[in-house]
Amino acid sequence: MLKGFTRRYPPLEMLSAEEMESIHRGALYTLEKTGMRIEHAGAQKLLGDAGCSIDAEAGRVRFPTALVEECLRSAPTHFRIRARDPEQDVMVGGDTFYFMQGMGMKYVDLETWELRPATADEHRDAMIVADALPNTHLAEAWEIYTDRVDIPPVMAMLENLASGIRYSSKAQVAGNIQDSEIYAIQMAQAVGIDLFPEIEHASPLTIGVGGVDAAFRYMDAKMPMCPALGVAMGAQGPATIAGSLVLQTAETMGWAVLTQLYSPGAPIAIHHGAGGMDMRTGIDIWGGPATSVSTAMLNQILRRYGIPSWSNAGFASDSKTIDFQAGFEKSTGALMAALSGGQLQLFQGGSSTELLYSPALSVMDDDVAGWIGRVLQGARIDDETMAVDVINDVGPIPGQFLSQAHTREWWNKEDYFLTSTDHQPYSEWVTTGKQEMLDHARDQVEEILATHTPMPLTADQESGIEDALEDARSRYRGDGAITDEEWSRYMRVLDR
Numbered sequence: 001m002l003k004g005f006t007r008r009y010p011p012l013e014m015l016s017a018e019e020m021e022s023i024h025r026g027a028l029y030t031l032e033k034t035g036m037r038i039e040h041a042g043a044q045k046l047l048g049d050a051g052c053s054i055d056a057e058a059g060r061v062r063f064p065t066a067l068v069e070e071c072l073r074s075a076p077t078h079f080r081i082r083a084r085d086p087e088q089d090v091m092v093g094g095d096t097f098y099f100m101q102g103m104g105m106k107y108v109d110l111e112t113w114e115l116r117p118a119t120a121d122e123h124r125d126a127m128i129v130a131d132a133l134p135n136t137h138l139a140e141a142w143e144i145y146t147d148r149v150d151i152p153p154v155m156a157m158l159e160n161l162a163s164g165i166r167y168s169s170k171a172q173v174a175g176n177i178q179d180s181e182i183y184a185i186q187m188a189q190a191v192g193i194d195l196f197p198e199i200e201h202a203s204p205l206t207i208g209v210g211g212v213d214a215a216f217r218y219m220d221a222k223m224p225m226c227p228a229l230g231v232a233m234g235a236q237g238p239a240t241i242a243g244s245l246v247l248q249t250a251e252t253m254g255w256a257v258l259t260q261l262y263s264p265g266a267p268i269a270i271h272h273g274a275g276g277m278d279m280r281t282g283i284d285i286w287g288g289p290a291t292s293v294s295t296a297m298l299n300q301i302l303r304r305y306g307i308p309s310w311s312n313a314g315f316a317s318d319s320k321t322i323d324f325q326a327g328f329e330k331s332t333g334a335l336m337a338a339l340s341g342g343q344l345q346l347f348q349g350g351s352s353t354e355l356l357y358s359p360a361l362s363v364m365d366d367d368v369a370g371w372i373g374r375v376l377q378g379a380r381i382d383d384e385t386m387a388v389d390v391i392n393d394v395g396p397i398p399g400q401f402l403s404q405a406h407t408r409e410w411w412n413k414e415d416y417f418l419t420s421t422d423h424q425p426y427s428e429w430v431t432t433g434k435q436e437m438l439d440h441a442r443d444q445v446e447e448i449l450a451t452h453t454p455m456p457l458t459a460d461q462e463s464g465i466e467d468a469l470e471d472a473r474s475r476y477r478g479d480g481a482i483t484d485e486e487w488s489r490y491m492r493v494l495d496r
Helices: 017-033 041-049 065-074 120-132 153-167 181-191 209-220 241-262 289-305 324-339 359-377 388-394 405-410 426-431 437-451 459-478 484-495
Strands: 036-038 053-055 060-062 079-081 090-092 096-101 106-108 172-174 195-199 226-232 270-275 309-311 344-348
Touching: 017 060, 017 065, 017 241, 017 289, 036 041, 036 241, 041 053, 041 060, 041 209, 041 241, 065 241, 090 096, 096 359, 120 153, 120 359, 120 437, 153 172, 153 181, 153 459, 172 181, 181 195, 181 209, 181 459, 195 209, 195 226, 209 241, 226 241, 241 270, 241 289, 270 289, 289 309, 289 324, 324 344, 324 359, 344 359, 359 437
Parallel strands: 096 344, 172 195, 226 270, 270 309, 309 344
Antiparallel strands: 036 060, 053 060, 079 090
């Protein structure tokens, strides 16, 4: 099992106990007075049988406080996600922090910064790089390069998942689009892994039929799940951070009730991110401080409930290139999520408001992840590390520590040495070509692709993946979700 990064000191807390209680009570009141719209007859019956008030015509469910608090207590604080390689399993919860490969719809040309659909080879290469990176703990194949060359949109994420399973032995993420979870689960069961699915949710206070169906199917398969609560403050939620916290807390409570009634003890995490909107343009602000503050505060609330969190702060920048803006918006958000007690962070490789993905950015982000992980570990304080005897032996100048055995033992343990950054003297940097960080990262991508071989699938595992894809193709072709023109192009891709 992967260790991830363990935070060895108390988490950052931005809310007082009184403020936490106010948000908690505000969310309970919202669920009891206003409730949630749940567009699923089976879920309404389940909730009604448990004591919720049901307005079937409006699809409105109102939750009694006692039921909500009972279900919050029922949700597990930890759960395991099985990977193809058992050494790559992750145990989610507590003080352990894991980084996940990020999202990005399109392939980006690093010379022109133009975006285009990705090929199968480009998705494969991205997954091989993710498999090799030491601080990428979950390899998120599902939502990188969702715009694929000649792949019908309804099949793109399933083809991505198949590529991810083939070219990485790490834990995988999935989701639900037009019942695609049926075939995602089929693939996972064929190779003996879990999926960590991002489940559709619509703010404010709405769960659609597809989200409920997917949640039930993943729970039937004994897999963890993660509802995605995304709030643009002033649009899908109140314009204030406090209001967005009440809304997302109420939505968390609704999901806790639904999952724990359907399958008591079902593992659940919450994927969350609330940020500001520029009301002058209607554009979401992805890298602003409000996102980091709201993330830290909701992490604190989720820790109160013992529900793990998947944070969005820092997973993508507003920048259209890989530049200083992308670096600081992504890094500061991820650091805030880590310091405030989150457990999972969407991060490596995605940017430009989720439009681009780049393996070179993934390499650089992986370095940032290692840096953040080192910060979480703090410093060991004991007789050996305090080095009192060494200090006294060396004494004042001309004493020095270079020749000390203690230095030889510890010099490379106390820091984190990034691989894609430049630490050369200026004169050497000039004579070696004035390479920038992106140049170093591109070189590392080439080296990984030339040397790294992911764990191969067995013949039976490969057959099981292909059977699931064939079942999905047949279903979507039969119900008209794939047009004749799309099918013709798709078949040419598969024949290559």
